[in-house]
Amino acid sequence: MVLTFFGLTINEAPQIRLGLFSTINQIVFHGKGGYDFNTIYNMPIWLRKFTYSEIKKFYEEEKSSASAANKSKSPTSLVNADGTVNVPAFAEASKPYKGQTSYG
Numbered sequence: 001m002v003l004t005f006f007g008l009t010i011n012e013a014p015q016i017r018l019g020l021f022s023t024i025n026q027i028v029f030h031g032k033g034g035y036d037f038n039t040i041y042n043m044p045i046w047l048r049k050f051t052y053s054e055i056k057k058f059y060e061e062e063k064s065s066a067s068a069a070n071k072s073k074s075p076t077s078l079v080n081a082d083g084t085v086n087v088p089a090f091a092e093a094s095k096p097y098k099g100q101t102s103y104g
Contacts, residue, residue, distance in 0.1 A: 004095045023048065023049075023052050024040045024048075026038050026043055026052060026055070026056075027048070027051055027052055027055060027080060028040060030055050030059060031051075031055065035051075076092075076093075077089065078090050078093060
């Protein structure tokens with residue numbers, strides 16, 4: 001029978017350590033130089049969890065706004081994938097320049 005300290009067993013300890021160091025790594029990496037390992041490691045657990053959740057929320061919002069911006073743009077190309085000219089897109093892009101010349 002193995003004695004446990006507050007319910008932590010030998011089988012669970014590596015998983016808990018991995019979660020701790022993964023969280024610290026994410027905060028240090030995504031904190032853009034604002035945090036170092038020792039600061040995060042010695043930080044109170046509640047503050048570390050709060051910092052992690054705020055960084056995670058920030059990057060999720062940034063990702064969703066970037067994907068929304070990409071969806072709002074209509075991807076038009078003047079050249080098709082096979083190398084031919086996309087005539088309707090070319091005609092639409094040429095409208096502002098109709099009748100204008102660079103000479104004269």
